Amino acid sequence: MNLKTLSNDIALQNHPIRVLINFLEDEQRKFEGKDYAHYRFVGFVLEIGYNTATIVTSDAFKIAVGGIPRNSLLIMVPAEYTKYTPHFSLLRVDGTADEPLKKEKQQTYFELHKKSMPELDVFTQSELQWGALKTSFLGMYYPHPELSNVIEFSGDLNNIVSAHKYFVYSPSDELLDLIINSIQPSQNLFEIGKLRFTECRLKLPDCKLPNVPVIVSTDDFKGTRTAMFGKTRTGKSNIVKIIAESLIKTTHLNPSTTDKRKHSVGQVIFDINGEYANDNPQDDSTSLASAYSSDCDVYAITPKENTVSKPLRLDFYSNPDISHHLLGTLIREKESHLSNYISSFLSVEIPSFASIQEMGFGDRTRANRKILMYWAILHKAGFPANFSTLQHYGGVNPRFGREQRLEIYEANDRQMPENVTTLDELLIELQLFAERNRNSHLPRLESANNNPLFDSDDEALLEFLVPRSQSASGPRKILPYRIYHDKDAANFVTEILNSLSLGKTIILDLSNAHPEVMNYFSQWLSKSIFEHQVELFSENKLSDHYIQLYFEEAHNLFPSDDSKVTSIYNRISKEGAKYHLGMVYSTQSPSTISQDLLAQTENFFVTHISSRPEVDKLARLNVAYEGLIEDILQTKTQGYVRILTRSNRFVIPIQANKFCCTESTDRSN
Template sequence: MVNINQILNTASYSDNPLSLLTEFLKKQEHLQDTRLKEGLRFVGYVLDLGYDKAKIITSDPYKLAVGGIPRGSFLILSVNQNDNLNLPPHFTLLRVSSVSATPLTNQVQQTYFELHKKSMPELDIWTQGELQWGALECDVLGMFYPQQDNNIELAFSGDVNNVVSAHNYKVYSPDEKLLELIVNGIVNKKDQHVIGSLRPTECQLGIDQKKYPDVKISLSDFKGRRTAMFGKTRLGKSNVVKVLAESIIKTTAQDKSVGQLIFDINGEYANDNPQDGNKSIASAYPETTEVYALSPRESTPSKELKLNFAEQPHTTIQILKTFLDRDGEDAHYVKDFKNTSLPSIDEIRSAAVNEQNRMIRKIQMFWAILKRANFELDESKLLELGLNTRIVKGFNPGFSQDLRRAIYKDNEPATIKSLDDLVKELRLVWEFKNDKNNSNSKLLETSSGKPLFDAVDEALLGFLHPISGSGPKILANYRIYHSPRAGDFVQEIIKLLNDGKTVILDLGNANETIRHYFSDLLSTAIFKEQERKFVSNQLGEHFIQLYFEEAHNLFPPTSNDNTTVYHRFAKEGAKFHIGMVYSTQSPSTISKELLVQTENFFVGHLSSSDEANALSKLQSTFKGLEEDIKKCRTPGYMRILTTSHRFIIPVQVKKFEL
């Protein structure tokens, strides 16, 4: 009757992936009964078992038969098949952590000591049989079993539900099919891609890597989530980014559900280079990729990564003020300038007619400042903006004829045709206003008796022609951000991202300050756009994925300001469908708040104990792997942890190449 129950139990789980385990154990029992070695995966017995650790005993022939048992390799722990148990197929997953002492360790060492002391040429078969046994310490990672409410689905728990006496267990090295189940069985089935192949150990001596399965990831685990890339330079972090970005491009080619923005500080994602088989993300996928470059390269089609300061005055004056703050410019006239704000072109067009004159005049003053700072300006394009009223037209600020006669001493020009003319007229008006001997102050009032210039006007004119100081010339260093041919690249990029495109910012020739500027500017704009879509219920299934390198410069661990856009990405990114992939050499240099919120990890070689310990302290899943992480330096050899993977998988990440 018991055998019938076992048959029925096995049949009820025949469609579950764990049916592989049932077949595997039957085959192993047969091989052990018939004493056949080919295909034998049995490695030993349990000496001691707890909820977190297991000590197993094994023998040299067993280890040799399975090709070795390196530290970090997976073993499966299975309950002996007997008539007293009628459980669904299941197994406990172990990871080898170290060699352990056995109860006979001292006697074995004594035997070796006597052996070498006497220089015995060989061992007798009985002594050899005794010495080949040893013990391994293993971490208990969890248990694979069928889902309770769905017999055909696989489940995994990070703990075990019961521990019985050690003699009830056998330990096996999983075959290729079970390894496939272990590394891929619980991965989200949606949008799966191969990231590389399983590689339990850096040493490949005597190992056929082809026998190890491919490791899959689900791109759904990365959308709207935080992903960390840790490891020393030149060991594969950038390659992982390329593989991830490529996978998202391929997966979303039809539905355009993910827009990607890559801050390319070395130019390696935008430009072809030998280490990528002479192909970059941009050249490999030209139909779905757009490059913006601060310094365009002849071999890479790109758009200018610059602002037209004159056409976007309300935005660019804020940028100029940020630069002046950074550079410590604190003259009185500079402080007044930094307290100003300008209307946008759209605000002017929608304002009441009686308000437009003052608003346009402020824009003209800003243009005059740029002109004096030697910014290259396309005057014909500025005239096309259509900032005209009955009084103010083009570059003409619309001052009264009486005022113009007074400032030009009856030699007023008939019209103002250029920015040079505008600069001159504003200078004369400002000098007239500041002339203490001037008795004609009524000319500086409007027809309603109000002052012609308000506080913003005076701050702009005071900056344009200061009593002392360099004036607009202090803006000369910021001309590199400006081009009269640049459109509003921020809005262009947001539109491309909303259309599911991949945008690469080539910052390869930029210094740290410039990188910060573009990173902050675009990150803030994207956050506001996603927040706007969230409150208006327009997010849908669309996501934005951001890629940052040298991330420690953006969110340092000692920062007391937790209100930056990067901290908001960490806290609220998932809610607003913003995913973030950040790379750095040192986990200890990253904000602890961000690390705690990070779901996915790719970890290569870390050179110091402090760095390895910092990682395992904040992400306990890496505990016990610190020594391996410090020792292994093969490029592309990573330990990965994703939202789907509940334990660390050692992977040789595939190379990005076409």
């Protein structure tokens, strides 16, 4: 050993690249000792370029390393590697290649089979066992030029020389660990699964399959977009649980006594199937909520017997426009034939409080009165109200003229209150005005400017409040939908925002809910969270706190027609990173998702997809998946996933861990 070699050896004593040095030295000892049964040597380079290389190998070499499946990884090193700084190039096997003697071999095979020779002589066998593999360069590993004890990865090669000056090896588990995990961030690491090159688990004699954990960092998910593609029942939800679990553990690993928002990740899971909120014993599936009960809060529209949850409701009084639209959707879907007065009620345009603020005084009074009529209907149907909420929106006084009121109350022999201050008083007054308005024997009711006091929408609301026929259901029609109402629901958003600030995971159990209800809650909460983060950003208070949103059936929220994407989801997908908002979205088909979102997605998890056009689209979207098209189409094992994260420079095939069978792997140190 010369002085230079000795100096380099000492400098790299604790360097990760030492794994390569030890591997090559061990291979040299095997070669010199003729221990070919454990030799990791694969072959020589037949042809080389900057993007691809053709490898010449033999059956004996392939059997000794346990086989070389398609998409497996190989390393290429200089034949005289001791003359250079330790480094290696990473190759991915694309398939077989034509070797120079292909035609001669085929002719030999043909002659042998024609003569039905049972055995090959040793010389012929030696000639026929050689073949070639086509590989692609994924990049190069070498010591970081500025940082000590750090590996650097480049996606290209700095130089190539003659093909015969390279050796190719099948990496050991230690080298595979270096290849897969050395380029991850140095903190917040967790094991997501095991490296798995093939669906087939048949081992060659005296060989073992790779046993290499795949480590990823939660830093890759915070504030980024993560896609889950694949058919139903292929393990997408399991991966989502593992990611959510890792972010919970990240918050635990980085506690802050001065500011609880520091180093924390709040999460919101829109659980349309109830699988994150509720255990499923039939599927041997543990929910995230039960596994981390102290870290998760479940909000449910329909509470489940064995799941502790809080009510997920809408305050119909605070959101008159939305709740009225929701009632219309629910009632129309339940009944195809409706009475005219019910159809008229459902067709009314109830204004929002925000829109009223932009109106002039006269229009504002009329619009407020419509809301009060709607409130009276809710009250008569038994929807409880929060008095402070009613006061916040201006109270319950419809502000009819005093002379009109006095005349109507006296005609009905009733005592007129000076001001309407309760819902009961409002209901009585509107009932009296409704009956007076439909009395054709008396002059019509007019406003101060001699216009009709009630327009057609007002009359439709009053007709529903006080039906002409005693047999008509009126407000009783909306009784079944009280399950969606909660008078204190306005505090529900504030409560969730506070919990997210503390790093809690919120699971909205939307299972068995009407799609319109699911859509409302998803939009409402997403909008509130986005606005909250924007406010923190403007006040420079984001710190390193993040919020992660999880959407299933994402094609409904982010359709491929970008003009149909709801503005709040569009803003989250485009601007979320700036406001520390990350998102994980799941769907079966890449083609059904907004192109803008796909183009900005950093992390991909792909299970089995059965449609070639869909996989082709994925490959066009991200070239890293080009060589994996056939595997994605053919392999159907549950949990067999091809992952590409922000830190990974190439796709890694893994067998994902089963949720709640994992242990956090902290490799930060």
